[in-house]
Amino acid sequence: MPVRTHEPDEHDNAYAELLTDDARWAFGTDFTDPLAGVDTTVPDGVDPATLATYCLMLGDDALVLSQRLAQWCSNAPDLEEDIAFANIALDLLGQARLLLARAAAADPGQVPALPAGSPVPDEDRLAFFRDGPQVRNVRLAEIDDGDFAQAVVRVLLFSAWRLELFTDLVRSRDAVLAAVAAKGVKELTYHRDFAGRWFVVLARGTAESRRRLVAGLEAVWPYRDELFATHGVERAAAQAGVGVDPAGVEARVEAVLDQALGAAGLERPDVRPRSGVQGKAGRDGRHTEALSLLLAEMQSVARAHPEGRW
Amino acid sequence: MSGAMEQVAQQVLERARTAASAVVDPELPVLTLADLGVLRDVTLDDDGVVAVAITPTYSGCPAMATMRDDLVRGLAAAGIEARVRVVLDPAWTTDWITPSGRAALAAAGISPPGPAPRRTGPVPLRLGPPRRAVRCPLCGSADVEVTSEFGSTACKALYRCRVCREPFDHVKEI
Structure with a gap:
């Protein structure tokens, strides 16, 4: 038998093609500025730091809940709900990217510093290189899901609240926030209706599904009041005409939740609000333990490779 | 700009529009980005680069x-340097899908969206x-049911036809 020797050719290195600039590789993971070409000038009379922190608050809500919902991937009761949570997570991640990028453009000083030459874009620095005390989400977004019923209750509360915020945010003097809100309204409407239908189905299903829904409602409801507690940054953003005071949407959110509770044959739960620490809560960076575990999982790879190219 | 230069610029712009209009959507390749309503504008920047x-x-x-990347590549193939910008306002609506886009969706077995809620x-x-x-885009029956509110991409829901029993995608109205 003749010995066949191999002439080196371009196929020897299976990874060589991956290192080209061809965006067809790693489809969808290519990082680009989601605000490329968008005018990010801060409106007259608006404090850039206030606008940036306000964007971080709304962005962190979406980022953290997106991560929670992504944890349902391959774990939901059936394939349809698996896809549903993944799709809702994707919409929220898109909102988070725009909001974090808007925060970075408004006030670059709030973007964590990385070693010189690091290719990590601003939105990723904000997502992956801030610790819990700098993360501004409401605690409702971070708590563990427990079971599917509790996840449904959380998405219903969250999307009902965020939809009303965004409905008003459409009139923001900041054109970027107004545009993010206008798009978000459409997405959140779909999320809220989806969760609302499951809320009623579970409440009116079997004794077990109703028991689980009620337990989920009681686990989530203590984080409801925090949604409407106006933080100083939210107040300042509202006064500057760029943000929305969450206290102002409470009545509308209540009406929507009462409609869902009524259809489900349930009352508002009689549970005490989960207090903050010395009056401080998620918007101040005072979180539950659940957030630190979530961040550890979400951030570990990026932090291990602060100069990595993806 | 002189008359002759302006004429050249117009010709570049026309060729750029033609090239951009031919680029297809990566997830729904039966549609062009123009058919989908995602391609909003092709203009010439002050430095002469197509935007x-x-x-x-x-x-x-x-x-x-x-x-x-597909747009930049498509225009480069036509010999035109281009940059791509994102516009967020006004928000995309399925009402922007063109009649030819709707026909292409239906021909591919995807149910096109109805009017978006206003x-x-x-x-x-x-x-x-x-x-x-x-x-049903396959047999035309209106006797259909939702099987999943979310589908393979963010823009679609899953349906099933009760007559021909075939599952199909529907583009959600937004």
Whole structure:
């Protein structure tokens, strides 16, 4: 038998093609500025730091809940709900990217510093290189899901609240926030209706599904009041005409939740609000333990490779 | 700009528009980006570089980077240097899908969207099943049912035809 020797050719290195600039590789993971070409000038009379922190608050809500919902991937009761949570997570991640990028453009000083030459874009620095005390989400977004019923209750509360915020945010003097809100309204409407239908189905299903829904409602409801507690940054953003005071949407959110509770044959739960620490809560960076575990999982790879190219 | 230069610029712009209009959507390759309503504008920047404006369908649309690269490549193939910008306002609506885009969707077995909901102010909570006038793109029957509110991409829901029993995608109205 003749010995066949191999002439080196371009196929020897299976990874060589991956290192080209061809965006067809790693489809969808290519990082680009989601605000490329968008005018990010801060409106007259608006404090850039206030606008940036306000964007971080709304962005962190979406980022953290997106991560929670992504944890349902391959774990939901059936394939349809698996896809549903993944799709809702994707919409929220898109909102988070725009909001974090808007925060970075408004006030670059709030973007964590990385070693010189690091290719990590601003939105990723904000997502992956801030610790819990700098993360501004409401605690409702971070708590563990427990079971599917509790996840449904959380998405219903969250999307009902965020939809009303965004409905008003459409009139923001900041054109970027107004545009993010206008798009978000459409997405959140779909999320809220989806969760609302499951809320009623579970409440009116079997004794077990109703028991689980009620337990989920009681686990989530203590984080409801925090949604409407106006933080100083939210107040300042509202006064500057760029943000929305969450206290102002409470009545509308209540009406929507009462409609869902009524259809489900349930009352508002009689549970005490989960207090903050010395009056401080998620918007101040005072979180539950659940957030630190979530961040550890979400951030570990990026932090291990602060100069990595993806 | 002199008359002759302006004429050249117009010719470049025309060729750029033609090239950009031919680029297809990476997730729905039966449609062009123009048919989808994602391609918003093709203009000439002050430095003479062609600027293509695109808008995302959904906030989290993972295909934006691929669309951008496909546009840059498509125009480069026509000998034109281009940059791509994102426009967020006004937000994309399925009403922007062109009649030829709708026909291409239906021909590919995907049910095109009905009219998008138009509203201002508070949005009512809908607890009943979604009501859409959907027809099976394969047999034309209106006797169809939702199997999943979310589908393989952010813009689609899953249906099943009760007559021919075939499952199909429906582009959600937004």
